[in-house]
Amino acid sequence: MASLGVNIDHIATIRQARGGKDPDPVHAAVIAELAGATGITAHLREDRRHIQDRDIYMLKQVVKTHLNLEMAPTNEMTAIAVDVLPFMATLVPEKREERTTEGGLSIREREKDLAKTIETLRNNNILVSLFIDPNINEIKAAHRVNATHVELHTGYYSNAASENSIMEELAKLKDAALAANKLGMRINAGHGLNYVNVGAISAINNVEELNIGHAIISRAVLTGLDTAIRDMLALL
Ligand code: PXP
Numbered sequence: 001m002a003s004l005g006v007n008i009d010h011i012a013t014i015r016q017a018r019g020g021k022d023p024d025p026v027h028a029a030v031i032a033e034l035a036g037a038t039g040i041t042a043h044l045r046e047d048r049r050h051i052q053d054r055d056i057y058m059l060k061q062v063v064k065t066h067l068n069l070e071m072a073p074t075n076e077m078t079a080i081a082v083d084v085l086p087f088m089a090t091l092v093p094e095k096r097e098e099r100t101t102e103g104g105l106s107i108r109e110r111e112k113d114l115a116k117t118i119e120t121l122r123n124n125n126i127l128v129s130l131f132i133d134p135n136i137n138e139i140k141a142a143h144r145v146n147a148t149h150v151e152l153h154t155g156y157y158s159n160a161a162s163e164n165s166i167m168e169e170l171a172k173l174k175d176a177a178l179a180a181n182k183l184g185m186r187i188n189a190g191h192g193l194n195y196v197n198v199g200a201i202s203a204i205n206n207v208e209e210l211n212i213g214h215a216i217i218s219r220a221v222l223t224g225l226d227t228a229i230r231d232m233l234a235l236l
Contacts, residue, residue, distance in 0.1 A: 002202045005039035005068055005188070006032040007213025012042075012050035025051065026058045033065050039087075041211045043070035043101075044077065046094055053080065060084050068129075068211070073105075073117045081121060088127040090151055090188075090211075091117070100214075101191065104133035104153040107141035115145040122146065129188055134169075134176035143183040150180050151188040151211065154201055158192025174204055181206040195219070 011028040015021070029040045040063045042051045059067050066087035071077035072094035081089050091114070092101045107114055107130060118128045129149035132138040133156070142150050157169035173189065180187050189201055190211030202210060 002189070002204075002207050002210045003038035004036070005041045005190075005209045005211040006037040006216060007041040007043070007070075007190070007211050008032065008217075009041075009043050009050045009213055010217040012052070012055060016050055025055050026062055029059055029063055033063070037065065039066045039068050039209060039211075041068040041070055041090070041213070043092070044080065046072060046074065046076070056080065056084055056086075060086060070101075070131075073110075073114055078117050078120055081126060082124050085124060086126060088129055088149070089121050090129040090131055090149075092131040101131065102155075104131050104135075104138060107132065107138055107145060111141060111145055118146050122148070131191075134172040136176065136179050139176055139179045139183065139185075142180070143185060147185060149186045149188055150176075151190055152176050152180075152207070153191050154189050154193055155191040157201070158194070158197055170200055173201065177204050177206050 008025040008028045011023050011025040015023055025042065032040060040059060042055060042059060044051050044053065044056050056069060068088045068090055069081055069084065069086040070090045070092055071081060073091045091105060093103060093105050095102070121128045127148045129151045130142045130147045131151045131153060132142055134152050139150060152173055154173065157166065157173060160166040160169045177187050187207050188209045188211060189207050193201060193210055193212045194215035198210065198212070201207065
């Protein structure tokens with residue numbers, strides 16, 4: 001059974017909608033940890049659409065489990081990572097126009113640059129995970145560039161509509177996990193996981209941690225709404 005890293009980006013998305021201080025993703029991290037999360041993940045995007053620099057620095061101080069900084073492999077983000085020193089950096093591709101991370105890294109297109117970024121991060125004792133599609137060639141490439149971990153992209157599995165394609169995508173994830181394990185890398189997974197589809201992924205051998213954000217924050221908004229309304233009514 002895998003452990004849970006909670007992605008708190010969408011707490012910051014709600015905050016940024018008003019540009020104020022609430023809700024604070026740092027508070028959300030504390031609640032997630034108290035509830036049993038084994039890690040906190042936050043993605044500092046180039047356009048700062050949700051998580052801000054201040055959040056990452058404060059999370060580093062407050063998080064007691066481990067902080068996973070999701071980041072594009074750019075010079076700017078590498079410099080921030082080396083300054084903050086998170087437990088882990090998960091390198092993801094980033095496009096300005098996308099709503100969320102769409103595909104895995106194409107390691108083979110940029111092996112030399114990635115190897116250099118990974119070396120810098122690892123020299124600073126930061127574990128480095130590469131967010132990749134469940135594809136054997138990308139697994140091999142992740143090993144060549146010296147990643148400590150891979151995060152298998154579960155978005156294709158999550159979006160699969162028919163029973164057949166769900167099974168196909170699940171088989172790719174299982175094969176990828178087996179290959180990464182054989183090469184000595186550690187394995188996380190995430191993207192699009194929810195309360196219905198998470199069980200099969202959690203059961204894959206050697207998958208250590210699942211990074212889940214949208215489904216948890218979406219449910220929290222709805223399950224918390226009743227109490228929030230009753231608390232307000234009590235004040236009227
Ligand atoms: N892992 C990575 C690399 C991601 O980019 C994201 C989305 O920010 C997640 C996991 C979490 O995905 P979701 O919000 O769909 O649970």
